[in-house]
Amino acid sequence: MKTSPKGIALIQQFEGLRLAAYQDVVGVWTIGYGHTGADVRPGLAITQAQAVQLLAADLARFEAGVGRLVTVAVNQNQFDALVSFSYNLGLGSLQQSTLLRLLNQGDYAGAAGQFPRWDKAGGQALPGLLKRRQAEQALFLERA
Structure with a gap:
């Protein structure tokens, strides 16, 4: 699967666009749309x-990476939400998550409930990350 325009827009919205390199909240050098x-x-x-x-x-x-890790059928919105989640947190975080474990067991509702738990960076809960996780959760739950 490929990320839809809706999924790309979600990522762009939350990553923002910066044309000069900067250090993110945990000190990682970043540019563009979160690259x-x-x-x-x-x-x-x-x-x-x-x-x-x-x-x-x-x-x-x-x-x-999402295609490799997810072993159950997902719709376009679910795929987009998982790509956004991974884009922000890394595929390693998805791979080790309860979200993925529940999803691959077929517990879609349980997996959706895991998104808001991933609202921390550097050990601190960040309102912006919670907003992103809530948007990803809403997209994941939206019928495609």
Whole structure:
């Protein structure tokens, strides 16, 4: 599956667009729509077109990861919510989560209930992360 325009818009909304490299709340160098990696360093600047390219490349990686980790059928909205979750937290977090375990057991409602639990960065609950998790949860529960 591929992330839908609705899923991409959700990620863009919560990641925001920054054309100059910055350190996120836990000190990770970030640019564009939440892109991280060895290529991001202090002083780096990109164009909006480059930010869109980075997002597309990052999404391909997270789409493949979600596709590999999820062993039950999901609809487009559920897939988009899981990609957004993973994009923000990493595939390792999804892989180790109760959310994934419940989903792969077929407990879709139980899995949906796990989203708000992932509202912390650096050990602190952040209102912005809770809003994102609630938006992902709502999308996950929305009929496709």
